[in-house]
Amino acid sequence: MAAVETTEGAAPAVEEGGVRRRDFINIAAVSFAGVGGLVLLYPLVNQMNASADILALAQIDVDISAIHPGQAIKTIWRKQPIFIRNLTPAEQAQANAVDVSTLRDPQTLAERTKEGHRNWLITLGVCTHLGCVPLGAAQGEPRGEYGGYFCPCHGSQYDTAARIRKGPAPRNLEVPEYAFTSPTQVRIG
Amino acid sequence: MSFPWAEEYKPKHPLMRWFDDRLPLPRLVYNSVGGGYPVPRNLNYAWNFGVLAGMALTLQIVTGIVLAMHYNSNADTAFNSVEHIMRDVNQGWFLRYAHSNGASFFFLVTYIHIFRGLYYGSYKAPREMVWMLGLVIFLLMMATAFMGYVLPWGQMSFWAAKVITGLFSAIPLVGDPIQHWLLGGFAPDQPTLTRFFSLHYLLPFVIAGVIILHIWALHIPGSGNPTGVDVKSPQDTVPFHPYYTAKDGFGAGLGLILLTILIFYLPNYLGHPVNYVAANPLSTPAHIVPEWYFWPFYAILRAFTSDFILPAKLWGVLAMFSSILLLFFLPWLDKSPVRSGSYRPTFRIFFWIWIFDVLVLGWCGGKPAEEPFVMISELATAYYFAFFLIILPILSIVERTKPLPNSISESVLHGEAAEAAPADLTGATPAQA
Numbered sequence: 239m240a241a242v243e244t245t246e247g248a249a250p251a252v253e254e255g256g257v258r259r260r261d262f263i264n265i266a267a268v269s270f271a272g273v274g275g276l277v278l279l280y281p282l283v284n285q286m287n288a289s290a291d292i293l294a295l296a297q298i299d300v301d302i303s304a305i306h307p308g309q310a311i312k313t314i315w316r317k318q319p320i321f322i323r324n325l326t327p328a329e330q331a332q333a334n335a336v337d338v339s340t341l342r343d344p345q346t347l348a349e350r351t352k353e354g355h356r357n358w359l360i361t362l363g364v365c366t367h368l369g370c371v372p373l374g375a376a377q378g379e380p381r382g383e384y385g386g387y388f389c390p391c392h393g394s395q396y397d398t399a400a401r402i403r404k405g406p407a408p409r410n411l412e413v414p415e416y417a418f419t420s421p422t423q424v425r426i427g
Numbered sequence: 428m429s430f431p432w433a434e435e436y437k438p439k440h441p442l443m444r445w446f447d448d449r450l451p452l453p454r455l456v457y458n459s460v461g462g463g464y465p466v467p468r469n470l471n472y473a474w475n476f477g478v479l480a481g482m483a484l485t486l487q488i489v490t491g492i493v494l495a496m497h498y499n500s501n502a503d504t505a506f507n508s509v510e511h512i513m514r515d516v517n518q519g520w521f522l523r524y525a526h527s528n529g530a531s532f533f534f535l536v537t538y539i540h541i542f543r544g545l546y547y548g549s550y551k552a553p554r555e556m557v558w559m560l561g562l563v564i565f566l567l568m569m570a571t572a573f574m575g576y577v578l579p580w581g582q583m584s585f586w587a588a589k590v591i592t593g594l595f596s597a598i599p600l601v602g603d604p605i606q607h608w609l610l611g612g613f614a615p616d617q618p619t620l621t622r623f624f625s626l627h628y629l630l631p632f633v634i635a636g637v638i639i640l641h642i643w644a645l646h647i648p649g650s651g652n653p654t655g656v657d658v659k660s661p662q663d664t665v666p667f668h669p670y671y672t673a674k675d676g677f678g679a680g681l682g683l684i685l686l687t688i689l690i691f692y693l694p695n696y697l698g699h700p701v702n703y704v705a706a707n708p709l710s711t712p713a714h715i716v717p718e719w720y721f722w723p724f725y726a727i728l729r730a731f732t733s734d735f736i737l738p739a740k741l742w743g744v745l746a747m748f749s750s751i752l753l754l755f756f757l758p759w760l761d762k763s764p765v766r767s768g769s770y771r772p773t774f775r776i777f778f779w780i781w782i783f784d785v786l787v788l789g790w791c792g793g794k795p796a797e798e799p800f801v802m803i804s805e806l807a808t809a810y811y812f813a814f815f816l817i818i819l820p821i822l823s824i825v826e827r828t829k830p831l832p833n834s835i836s837e838s839v840l841h842g843e844a845a846e847a848a849p850a851d852l853t854g855a856t857p858a859q860a
Binding site for chain 2: 267280282284285287289290292
């Protein structure tokens, strides 16, 4: 490999610290290609995130005028069930009577509802344990020991403020972002 | 693998030794594209295109798998799902443009790879199998690209499916049943789209498999080189890594610059605007042409306009398929013992005319089927076949070739002067007096 040796001989001798120009070029080229490869990974990974059309449907308006006290409805938001419940004064009192410090996920009913609409409990119908839909929204379904919701999958029990009281679920049923656009209209998302 | 002086794989790290003893995969890689594969030291940049083609296939498979996560192979929703990819999916526009321009890039580098093989006689013994496997890959590529083009279900997609499957209807007696079998109906529709999607997903992996055979067959005799002279001693070779990994890396960089210019600045330059109109079985676009990489073959197809014993339609189809199938017989049509076109002065002239001829065919293939393009296509088609069937066999008998260098090292180190010795066509004994 005479030609190779000639090239080596012609190149400047090893510089200080034993680093040759070729080492620098080698490291620079491979690093550049490596960074380029990593950048290319970004679109390949990000394409699996929710697309613009999915995100565009992330807000819904619900008419709640037909829900009487003590009743609840199920609706769908972001492909997930939403429970909208009109709490009776007794249910509100029951929720407020609980000592918050004893709860697994301490929250008051006031923190989970809106000012002036304390009777409207709006939560995701997704158990915080492993994602099943708890029972208790429809007429005749079991509501569990605490009169809220009961998840049949692994026995999580929620109270009238949809707070976790018993069973494996770690957190209260999630309250989505929402606002009342009129006394009978609520916009979720 | 190929030469006795090939460096043996000696893992330095105990973990690699442990792994290699149980599954010699590191050894396989080392002997295929590492320091263990001795390669002629005189390869020029024409030898970059095999690696570039492999890179293009990888890019197509990666972007294709990702696009298939969003594409919908339903005749009612396919077109909209492509628009969904373009507008809604995160960076979907990039992935789709990379895939559609990646196909063009794949064909471009593959054509240069094939031209390299033709000029330097890479198809000659002992590499006939490498050549023929390459042609199989090329045919698979054409099928894959065609079916991929149908998937967006635009106007060009639909009519491409109709016209290309229509080629088979030229076959006497069984033509129509074959076309209906391919389409799964009387015209392109849901069954066509579903099966094309299935096959478009499958065939790239078949291509990858045949590429493994292609490289396997190549590594038996080892890579050819621009002189066409066999490797004779360790002085003639350098290890693939780092010498050709570096050279291929540089070529890959240039190739990617070209591809990214297409993707980011000219994403629709090679496409047809009418394919952004949804498929309509009741209206053929005014000017229907395939993608650029099929133009030469499309010109050959249209070059036959009058019935002569057989119908013109059948002649066109036969000629088009023959233009590729003919290449399988190339190792036996060109019997010249000198491989490289650099030492074949007469061949070289006809070769460059042939390259020009293919470009002319390509140019005509992209034009409407009217004069003067039909006449030019006819002449160019005649030369295309004459080059292989008449010129090459005659040249291999009558051509007086230039003297070959004694060895690769000599041609590299001594320059051209030392090669001016009397010609020796066998190439087996040194030409030096």
